[in-house]
Amino acid sequence: MTGSATLAARHPWLVLAAVAAAGALQTLACVHTAAWPLPLAAIALLAWAVQQATPRQAALLGWAFGTAWLGAATWWLFISMHRYGGLPAPLAVAAVALLSAALSVYLGAAMAWVAHRRSGRPLADASRFAAGWLAAELARGVLFTGFPWAASGYTQVDGPLAVLAPWLGVYGIGALLAWVGALLVSGLWQGPAARWRPAALALAVLALPAAWGIVLGPPEFTRPGRSLNVALLQTNVAQDEKFAAERMPATLAWVAHALTSAQADLVVTPETAVPLLPDQLQDLVPGYWDGLRQHFSRPGGPAALVGVPLGNFEAGYTNSVVGLSADTAAPGGGYRYDKTHLVPFGEFIPTGFRWFTELMNIPLGDFNRGPLNPPSFVVGGARVAPNICYEDLFGEELARRFADAASAPTVLANISNIGWFGDTIAIPQHLNISRLRSLELQRPMLRATNTGATAVIDHRGVVQAALPPFTVGVLNATVQGREGLTPFARWAAAAGLWPLWALAALGLAWPRRQGAAGKLVDRP
Known part of the structure; x- marks a missing residue:
């Protein structure tokens, strides 16, 4: 057992607290985009902890990371409910906490599956981690009308991966960010000769888009x-x-x-x-x-x-x-x-939650939805x-308007x-x-x-x-208008987010083959 694995085994609650703190701190990059490396470090810490955890422990780690992440990113919901809605402060705090916790179940479930399918092979495990991350972000952004605020790709708007946005979209950038973060730590359980190969690959993935942007400039599809x-x-x-x-x-x-x-x-x-x-x-x-x-x-x-x-x-x-x-x-x-795309609780009341909205002094109502592809x-x-x-949180929905380039x-x-x-x-x-x-x-x-x-x-x-x-x-x-379509506009207009769903499913279902280092890190 390595020293890092010993730390995780002997001090699980310390590791859990560190993972939750990392989840909260990474949201700084959603506000101050110059802090784009911070989410990379936070995701790497989560990946390191999940690599050593049982599926049950990994579920708790993912859930704690996600809850702290969303709580720190959306605490301002408290203001709308308490200051303007008249909801008592304890109930408003509880509502934000429960929302963050509920939406983090997706990440907890994904991390449990990642731990269950761990192979000990750095590239395979990092790819499976990225697939789990992508699946969790897609689920949060789509299910029950979706709440994709603070998706990890938004932290990279001024980072080297932003040059890939016209191809990948925000969720694709988030998945690549997760893959790089997991690669940075996935070689820690390898032998001395191979320990740094995954980290070197991760740094190369960051360096290539950065060099492209500096030397050639951002790609112009329009x-x-x-x-x-x-x-x-x-x-x-x-x-x-x-x-x-x-x-x-x-x-x-x-x-x-x-x-x-x-x-x-x-x-x-x-x-x-x-x-x-x-x-x-x-x-x-x-x-x-x-x-x-x-x-x-x-x-x-x-x-x-x-x-x-x-x-x-x-x-x-x-x-x-x-x-x-x-x-x-x-x-x-x-x-x-x-x-x-209406806002839950603001412009429509989800089934079974009218009692909650009646606690607030906000003029809410069930609005009608407009057409999906307006002129x-x-x-x-x-x-x-x-x-x-x-x-404008739903890029795949805006992309529907780009089905016809003319x-x-x-x-x-x-x-x-x-x-x-x-x-x-x-x-x-x-x-x-x-x-x-x-x-x-x-x-x-x-x-x-x-x-x-x-x-x-x-x-x-x-x-x-x-x-x-x-x-x-x-x-x-x-303002200078633009003609022409990006790759993202083309595939998202044609297929929505289904290509990313398929990629996540493929990564999570990929056959598990035990590597030599897997015996060191697998848990019952």
Whole structure:
């Protein structure tokens, strides 16, 4: 038994605590992307511990790592439930902890299987670990509508593996990160001559993309398209004031003034910048929508994307974006995007959980879902594809709009309101999520938000311009649209995440052949 194995056997609770701490610390790289090596070290520690564990111990290690990871990454959910929802603090803390623990069952189960199928062969075991990691991340991102926030690939947006995003997507990057982390430690149980070979391979996997990016630059699968001058509004309305009767007239007046005075081809507002249904708005400010439509109906004039709820009691409600332009003002015109991927507990109530939502003082409801493959909003020859807030976590769903290269979006636009979560790490986390979408699809991303981060991101994932969070303002910039498809856009549009599911299943089911070192590390 090696010294490291002795440490794990003699001090299992110390190892468990270290693994949980590593899981929590790796989330720093979701916020500060210069810390991209931190998740690599954290994953390597988990892989080292799992290599020496029984399946039951490995399940506990994976579950503890995942629970600490998600708890540290999404603690700001407490603010929406307690500060704005009125849920008592102990219950809000318990809700975040239970969510993190429940979503970490996937990683615990994957690590148990990895330990059960351990062979003692470094390359095979590292590959099986990566397959388990991939399966767990896919399950968290898809099952029960999915919650892929803080997926490990987002930590690499400024790391050497980011150059592979147009091929692999965020989950593929996460799987490769896990493979490299496991390789770094998988040779510790080998003889002296072979001990460093897996680590050398791991370092080579990191070095090659880094060298490629430095020498050749990021791969270009797309070409320049139409440019747009854009104006992105940031309203900075505190969440507890958003529906306040005394504040709403001033907010609506500012939004209307900013929309109609902007000197741009396209003006974009945050999510529900107009927070009232059309009938309610007409009662409060008669002629509001008519005035906006008239302004944006001028031939050759500007266009706008406005976040607003739509619907009525009989037909149901949607979280929507309305497009205003000369084309939409023509007979038979009109553009509307309805949010497709709704937020559990925020925009729909999962079966059996109405009792929980009734504990909170938040105006929740069951919204209707929009179409799966909506058209783009055409502005000056550019095809702008809106998505609302949480939807840009699902790159495979955005990729559905790229099935036809001729009509594929040339610009993406995310309109958001994460004022629910206060001045927290949720803001830079969401910005980095949008940056990864730009890398995957090689499309610029416009972000118009209530409290931040309002920004223009180019097709290489670089922030070109941004407003300071928690300020009222208008961001003026020029965005270069893009034509053409990345490999990720092609395969994800055609098959969704099924290729990655197949890869994970293949890795987990691969036949187990005992290696010479396996006798040293296997447990009953």
